[in-house]
Amino acid sequence: MKTLKLLFAGGALILLSASLTAQPKPWVVPANFKTMKNAVAKGDASTKAGLAVYTKNCASCHGKAGLGDGVKARALKTFPGDFAKADYQGQTDGDHFYKTKTGRGEMPKYEGKLTDDDMWNVVNYMRTFKK
Ligand code: HEC
Numbered sequence: 001m002k003t004l005k006l007l008f009a010g011g012a013l014i015l016l017s018a019s020l021t022a023q024p025k026p027w028v029v030p031a032n033f034k035t036m037k038n039a040v041a042k043g044d045a046s047t048k049a050g051l052a053v054y055t056k057n058c059a060s061c062h063g064k065a066g067l068g069d070g071v072k073a074r075a076l077k078t079f080p081g082d083f084a085k086a087d088y089q090g091q092t093d094g095d096h097f098y099k100t101k102t103g104r105g106e107m108p109k110y111e112g113k114l115t116d117d118d119m120w121n122v123v124n125y126m127r128t129f130k131k
Helices: 002-020 044-057 093-102 116-129
Strands: none
Touching: 044 116, 093 116
16 A cells, blocks of 8 residues: 555656656647738748848747757757747748747747848748758
8 A cells, every 4th residue: 555655656746747847838829810911922032031030030049940959049948949840830820920929938029129021031931941
């Protein structure tokens, strides 16, 4: 009986520590952003503008190819995400725009720092990371 209790307590502890180091919480995007129409047409001009915005503002954490391995990434407590993967590329443009605009935790908020058009440019650029 005593061993059973100990086992149970041990199991609970393992579960608790696993939940503390788990993946980041789901990031809820309001419906009006989720379905928002991208204001900037995809194409060479936007990709080029987005690359400039990304290199200057985002690559330090997200890495040159969006793998979440920028020079600052090691100092972060939260994994910035892998932009080549389906869980990123499967999101809508509006999801990416909203997260860039509002930020959360260690992800900076770019509202007031970048224009909406530049946020759409960088959203378009980040589509090029798709594998
Ligand atoms: C200081 C480091 C840092 C910089 C600079 C940064 N980010 Fe992030 N970013 C993060 C972190 C950390 C997360 C994960 C946040 C979370 O889930 O709580 C994140 C998450 C994201 C997400 C959501 C990813 C997903 O899988 O849902 C997007 C989109 C994003 N960043 C875009 C950008 C863009 C665009 C820029 C530049 C304009 C940028 N980030 C600059 C650290 C950074």
